[in-house]
Amino acid sequence: MSPDPRRDESEFLANYDPRDYDPVAVTVDVVALTIRDGALHVLLVRRGAAPYEGMWALPGGFVQAGGPLQGTGAEDLPDAAVRELAEETGLSAKGGVLGRVHLEQLGTYGSPGRDPRMRVISVAHLAFAPELPDPEAGGDAADAAWVPVDALGLAESGDQRPGTTRRLAFDHARILSDGLERARGKLEYTPLATAFCGGEFTIPELRSVYEAVWGEELHAGNFHRKVLSVPGFVESTGATSDRGGRRGGPRPRLYRAGDARLLHPALLRPSREEEIR
Amino acid sequence: MSPDPRRDESEFLANYDPRDYDPVAVTVDVVALTIRDGALHVLLVRRGAAPYEGMWALPGGFVQAGGPLQGTGAEDLPDAAVRELAEETGLSAKGGVLGRVHLEQLGTYGSPGRDPRMRVISVAHLAFAPELPDPEAGGDAADAAWVPVDALGLAESGDQRPGTTRRLAFDHARILSDGLERARGKLEYTPLATAFCGGEFTIPELRSVYEAVWGEELHAGNFHRKVLSVPGFVESTGATSDRGGRRGGPRPRLYRAGDARLLHPALLRPSREEEIR
DNA sequence: TTAAGTTACCCTCATATCGAGATGAACTCA
DNA sequence: TGAGTTCATCTCGATATGAGGGTAACTTAA
Numbered sequence: 001m002s003p004d005p006r007r008d009e010s011e012f013l014a015n016y017d018p019r020d021y022d023p024v025a026v027t028v029d030v031v032a033l034t035i036r037d038g039a040l041h042v043l044l045v046r047r048g049a050a051p052y053e054g055m056w057a058l059p060g061g062f063v064q065a066g067g068p069l070q071g072t073g074a075e076d077l078p079d080a081a082v083r084e085l086a087e088e089t090g091l092s093a094k095g096g097v098l099g100r101v102h103l104e105q106l107g108t109y110g111s112p113g114r115d116p117r118m119r120v121i122s123v124a125h126l127a128f129a130p131e132l133p134d135p136e137a138g139g140d141a142a143d144a145a146w147v148p149v150d151a152l153g154l155a156e157s158g159d160q161r162p163g164t165t166r167r168l169a170f171d172h173a174r175i176l177s178d179g180l181e182r183a184r185g186k187l188e189y190t191p192l193a194t195a196f197c198g199g200e201f202t203i204p205e206l207r208s209v210y211e212a213v214w215g216e217e218l219h220a221g222n223f224h225r226k227v228l229s230v231p232g233f234v235e236s237t238g239a240t241s242d243r244g245g246r247r248g249g250p251r252p253r254l255y256r257a258g259d260a261r262l263l264h265p266a267l268l269r270p271s272r273e274e275e276i277r
Numbered sequence: 278m279s280p281d282p283r284r285d286e287s288e289f290l291a292n293y294d295p296r297d298y299d300p301v302a303v304t305v306d307v308v309a310l311t312i313r314d315g316a317l318h319v320l321l322v323r324r325g326a327a328p329y330e331g332m333w334a335l336p337g338g339f340v341q342a343g344g345p346l347q348g349t350g351a352e353d354l355p356d357a358a359v360r361e362l363a364e365e366t367g368l369s370a371k372g373g374v375l376g377r378v379h380l381e382q383l384g385t386y387g388s389p390g391r392d393p394r395m396r397v398i399s400v401a402h403l404a405f406a407p408e409l410p411d412p413e414a415g416g417d418a419a420d421a422a423w424v425p426v427d428a429l430g431l432a433e434s435g436d437q438r439p440g441t442t443r444r445l446a447f448d449h450a451r452i453l454s455d456g457l458e459r460a461r462g463k464l465e466y467t468p469l470a471t472a473f474c475g476g477e478f479t480i481p482e483l484r485s486v487y488e489a490v491w492g493e494e495l496h497a498g499n500f501h502r503k504v505l506s507v508p509g510f511v512e513s514t515g516a517t518s519d520r521g522g523r524r525g526g527p528r529p530r531l532y533r534a535g536d537a538r539l540l541h542p543a544l545l546r547p548s549r550e551e552e553i554r
Numbered sequence: 555t556t557a558a559g560t561t562a563c564c565c566t567c568a569t570a571t572c573g574a575g576a577t578g579a580a581c582t583c584a
Numbered sequence: 585t586g587a588g589t590t591c592a593t594c595t596c597g598a599t600a601t602g603a604g605g606g607t608a609a610c611t612t613a614a
Contacts, residue, residue, distance in 0.1 A: 022341065022342030022343060023342065024301060024302070024303045024340070024342045025301070026301045026303065026387070026398050063301070063387070063398075064299065065299030065300065065301045065396040066299060066389055066396060074389035074390075074396065075389070076387065076388050076389065077385065077387045077388075077398075105384055105385060107382055107384075107385075108354065108382060108384075108385040108400045110303070110340070110353065110354045110400065111353050111354075112343055112351035112352070112353065113351075119342040119343060119351060121303050121340075121354075121398065121400070123385045123387065123398070202591090203591080203592090204590080204591075219573070219574070219575090220590080220591080220592090221574090221575085221576090221591090221592080221593075221594085222572070222573065222574080224591080224592065224593080225572095225592095225593080225594095226571095226572085229571090243581090243582095246582080246589095246590095247581090247582065247583080247588080247589050247590075248580085248581045248582040248583075248588065248589040248590060249579095249580065249581055249582080249589055249590025249591055250579065250580035250581055250590070250591050250592080251580075251581075251591085252590085252591060252592085253591090253592090262549070264549060265570090265571070265572095268572095270573090272539070272541060479562090480562080480563090481561080481562075496602070496603075496604090497561080497562080497563090498562090498563075498564080498565090498603090498604085498605095499601075499602065499603080501562075501563065501564085502563090502564085502565095502601095503600090503601085506600090520610090520611095521560090521561075521562085521609070521610040521611065522560070522561055522562080522610075522611080523560095523611080524559075524560050524561075524610090524611065524612080525558095525559065525560040525561060525609085525610045525611035525612070526560055526561025526562055526609065526610050526611075527561065527562050527563080527608065527609035527610055528562085528609075528610075529561085529562055529563090530562085530563090542599095542600070542601095545601095547602090
């Protein structure tokens with residue numbers, strides 16, 4: 001449903017007054033993930049003003065609603081997410097490095113009191129990015145950086161005990177936790193792990209993505225067999241990496257992402273057994 | 278992030294003026310699904326006013342923001358969804374029949390122009406309900422009914438061609454389509470099919486839920502073996518149904534939902550093969 | 555009462571997938 | 585040069601799945 005259905009459109013616009021409605025602000029926040037040095041990192045910005053001044057937070061900001069006529073300036077939610085990413089980190093938007101990221105909606109967080117100033121509904125997004133340059137603070141951010149997820153002391157997936165996740169502003173620890181759990185699941189049944197790699201990658205590199213996101217080591221032989229057996233996951237480039245592994249070994253072959261949208265059968269993570277109940 | 282971080286809280290409240298912001302309305306819509314006569318049904322209401330007057334739409338409405346101080350009246354998003362369900366259908370809220378429904382957030386729809394009157398951000402929810410009585414129209418709804426999903430002529434999952442889904446107001450056909458796909462997926466790896474059944478059910482009844490939601494027949498013997506072999510999916514009550522099947526057969530045993538939150542291994546739907554690319 | 559048809563529940567069997575381990579060759583580093 | 589590491593592939597047993605069969609319990613129609 002929608003605003004007062006007892007008025008039709010023209011009547012509505014003639015009588016429109018924002019004060020008729022409880023004021024609500026809509027923002028987008030982004031959980032942007034990447035792999036650096038074999039570890040999962042999340043993009044954070046340091047808040048430049050109260051509340052939570054000086055604390056780290058997810059990048060995000062207002063959705064440009066475009067006024068009652070929804071003319072120039074109105075933007076869709078994914079566009080707002082990309083714009084905020086670009087503004088607060090200095091990374092160039094579409095066409096640049098941000099053109100290669102996977103972006104999807106994560107969920108919407110709107111509990112009363114989640115922002116002490118007013119009612120704020122935040123539409124959180126999840127982004128998977130290949131290795132990107134260090135961000136430069138911009139917009140409302142006093143600082144911006146890729147932060148190792150392990151360094152945040154987040155509660156484990158599904159574990160929402162209070163007190164264990166206090167280091168991010170607002171409810172962003174919860175949003176990040178949900179984003180991580182979504183990412184872990186997405187790697188199981190979609191080929192999105194390739195979004196963390198560049199255009200070409202090796203099977204061991206792809207495996208390191210899974211190991212970083214899932215936080216556990218995988219059987220190299222079985223992973224190799226599995227990736228190559230799932231239709232459309234990766235396709236060979238015919239080329240070989242110009243160097244072997246850092247500590248020895250033969251030169252791995254190069255692959256690029258295939259055309260599958262779902263992995264069948266899925267790559268199930270071993271630790272799933274513990275989460276069943 | 279949040280509204281203008283250059284002001285702290287007290288300063289913000291002293292200077293607060295709704296006109297400082299582009300007006301945005303936040304609503305909740307609900308895709309409520311149930312099984313009736315072996316067919317999947319969705320709860321729809323008929324709009325009583327323009328725009329889309331007389332058309333069917335998903336039940337939903339405004340989120341009570343609670344004003345700038347977020348005092349009494351501010352409600353969380355799931356609470357708003359339950360309230361709208363109750364208001365527009367006459368079904369009693371928590372404690373009544375609605376107390377037994379599963380409710381989860383589906384996604385947020387905020388494209389400019391999705392509501393011709395103003396910028397409306399809708400947080401869609403998905404509800405799984407056991408068989409409920411016929412709704413009574415209330416609130417802004419001129420009518421309310423459980424409608425067979427097959428009768429809506431929706432596009433198949435993933436198929437978003439324009440022109441095939443024109444019979445619901447706003448972008449509700451798209452929201453319903455997304456909700457159906459979510460429901461189909463959830464039945465694979467969660468025990469939520471039991472949410473469509475009452476407190477006690479038989480394996481054939483549970484199978485009919487899967488068949489109704491997935492839209493395909495399942496192998497009765499393999500389904501039976503599978504359900505009983507997945508730990509925590511169902512547990513026996515020891516009792517037996519008081520009648521056999523409608524067209525004969527022995528009396529099936531009764532079960533209730535187990536304590537598992539995830540099904541392992543999952544029940545994969547056969548048709549999944551076609552959706553991979 | 556009888557016969558025919560339907561269904562729950564259990565079973566078998568071939569195939570597919572998975573976890574764990576082993577092997578050999580290629581490569582790095584000391 | 586030698587030791588250690590890693591890629592790529594293979595084997596083997598355990599498990600899961602799809603397809604089909606069989607028996608007994610039950611309904612409906614004759």
